[in-house]
Amino acid sequence: MPIISEFYGIKIMMFWNDHYPPHFHAEYGENKILVDIESATVLKGIFPSKQLKLVLAWCEIHKDELMTNWENGKGNNQFIRINPLI
Template sequence: MPEISLFYGIRVTMYYDEHNPPHFHAEYSGNRALVDISNARIIKGALPSKQLKLILAWCVIHQDELMQNWELSKDGKPLNRINPLV
């Protein structure tokens, strides 16, 4: 499970050969969530309120890059790092 970004203690990963809809995994302090890339919303799990706002804002900003990584993951190719939220 490649790490594609890390910021404010939030670890963002994406698995190879995942199910639809396109999504990524976010983890913060033992809390985990699956985030829908297209709709910038939680599919499963939960994050604390502050971290949820940060990860959803980051998702909107980097939506195109996340979708590119989703396509790469489907083809089993290396994923690109995505800039953290600063």
């Protein structure tokens, strides 16, 4: 699964031709979540509170880029890297 961003030990990834709704995967250590892009909400999984807040804030900031990547993935096109939180 391609990593599209990394920050503070968190990896953000997307699959090509993944199921709806538009979402991304995030990992922090052994913790994994699926995040709905449009609503910036967790669809599945558990994250530590601090890291969850970072991921959801990042999602809100980069929503347009995430949706571009989602569309790229549906067409089996290359994902773009998205800037991390700094």
